[in-house]
Amino acid sequence: MENWDLIIIGAGAAGLAAGIYAARSGLKTLIIEEKMAGGTTSDAPTVENYPGFSQIGGAELAEKMVLHCRKTGAAIHELETVTSLDLKGEKKTVKTTRSAYEAAAVIIASGAHYREIGVAGEKEFRGRGVSYCGVCDGPLFKGKRVLVVGGGNSAAITTLYLSGIVAEVTVAHRRDAFRAEEALVKDMASKKNVQVLLNTEVREIKGEKLVSKVVLFDNKARETRELAVDAVFVQVGEAPNSQLAKDSGVEVDEHGYIKIDIFQRTSIPGVYAAGDVTNHPVKQVGTAVGQGITAALEAYGYIRRPYYRK
Numbered sequence: 001m002e003n004w005d006l007i008i009i010g011a012g013a014a015g016l017a018a019g020i021y022a023a024r025s026g027l028k029t030l031i032i033e034e035k036m037a038g039g040t041t042s043d044a045p046t047v048e049n050y051p052g053f054s055q056i057g058g059a060e061l062a063e064k065m066v067l068h069c070r071k072t073g074a075a076i077h078e079l080e081t082v083t084s085l086d087l088k089g090e091k092k093t094v095k096t097t098r099s100a101y102e103a104a105a106v107i108i109a110s111g112a113h114y115r116e117i118g119v120a121g122e123k124e125f126r127g128r129g130v131s132y133c134g135v136c137d138g139p140l141f142k143g144k145r146v147l148v149v150g151g152g153n154s155a156a157i158t159t160l161y162l163s164g165i166v167a168e169v170t171v172a173h174r175r176d177a178f179r180a181e182e183a184l185v186k187d188m189a190s191k192k193n194v195q196v197l198l199n200t201e202v203r204e205i206k207g208e209k210l211v212s213k214v215v216l217f218d219n220k221a222r223e224t225r226e227l228a229v230d231a232v233f234v235q236v237g238e239a240p241n242s243q244l245a246k247d248s249g250v251e252v253d254e255h256g257y258i259k260i261d262i263f264q265r266t267s268i269p270g271v272y273a274a275g276d277v278t279n280h281p282v283k284q285v286g287t288a289v290g291q292g293i294t295a296a297l298e299a300y301g302y303i304r305r306p307y308y309r310k
């Protein structure tokens with residue numbers, strides 16, 4: 001079995017930042033990535049809030065991170081999926097679709113996925129008007145009309161955030177009442193540029209090159225109509241890619257996010273987690289990078305300085 005000091009699962013912002021710090025500290029570091037390296041950052045059409053870059057394409061930023069990480073000497077295995085983990089012992093075993101590896105420490109940086117509504121046009125217009133992140137993409141639609149889909153707290157928070165940026169926000173929820181906190185619902189009702197549509201389902205997202213309208217179905221009146229919008233923000237929840245970690249005994253919260261302390265330690269010694277897969281409240285490139293750095297430096301201490309473990 002191949003032996004490494006540190007194995008990092010996921011080559012997104014968190015995993016790549018961890019890789020840079022670990023390899024520069026002299027740890028023999030392997031990053032395993034099931035797709036191409038770069039992670040979710042590559043999906044962002046434009047990133048305008050990562051310090052040092054006032055505006056950069058997500059794919060370009062991700063590519064810079066990957067190149068930087070490779071340059072430090074970290075090995076990156078792409079198109080290789082981690083399939084099981086044995087984390088309890090002193091040596092951690094990581095099995096993949098290609099091989100099995102052993103390491104003294106593991107960082108889980110496997111990210112999260114946004115839940116989709118599964119309608120025609122959603123995949124086609126992703127990054128061209130369909131977004132899953134208001135903070136990330138809202139400012140791109142300044143002065144425009146947007147639709148938010150969902151009825152929970154994230155839909156309400158996104159609606160309120162967007163109402164300060166765009167001209168008009170319509171929020172569509174398929175049930176007859178919001179699940180969001182009452183204060184948020186009241187706040188939405190007080191905004192002049194927010195229109196609430198209850199009992200309303202999105203049936204299709206349409207456009208030419210970019211989103212230009214949606215087909216809505218009123219499930220009470222049983223009526224279908226079109227609404228002109230420039231963007232659709234889908235806010236029906238997200239889920240962490242934490243099943244493997246959970247199956248191997250890593251503690252997760254009630255939503256499945258890996259529980260971490262301020263040192264990025266999980267419930268298992270020698271196992272760290274960073275980025276969107278954790279229960280950290282902010283999910284951004286900058287926070288993923290910061291968490292990855294902490295995880296790598298803590299893993300370094302754990303591996304090279306055993307007094308750390310006391």
Ligand SMILES: Cc1cc2nc3c(=O)[nH]c(=O)nc-3n(C[C@H](O)[C@H](O)[C@H](O)COP(=O)(O)OP(=O)(O)OC[C@H]3O[C@@H](n4cnc5c(N)ncnc54)[C@H](O)[C@@H]3O)c2cc1C
Pocket residue numbers: 009010011012013014015032033034035036038039040041043044045046047048049050080081082083109110111112131132133135136137241244274275276277283284285286288
């Ligand atoms: C459309 C969009 C726009 C965004 N815009 C911005 C923005 O403008 N600014 C900003 O700061 N943030 C933005 N974000 C959020 C930001 O992209 C994420 O918070 C950040 O990329 C999370 O990094 P991560 O490393 O934790 O996870 P990810 O980047 O998701 O990386 C996790 C990696 O783990 C891999 N993986 C998962 N399971 C396995 C497995 N079993 N085996 C091997 N590999 C595995 C995945 O393939 C993935 O590449 C945006 C997000 C989206 C979706």
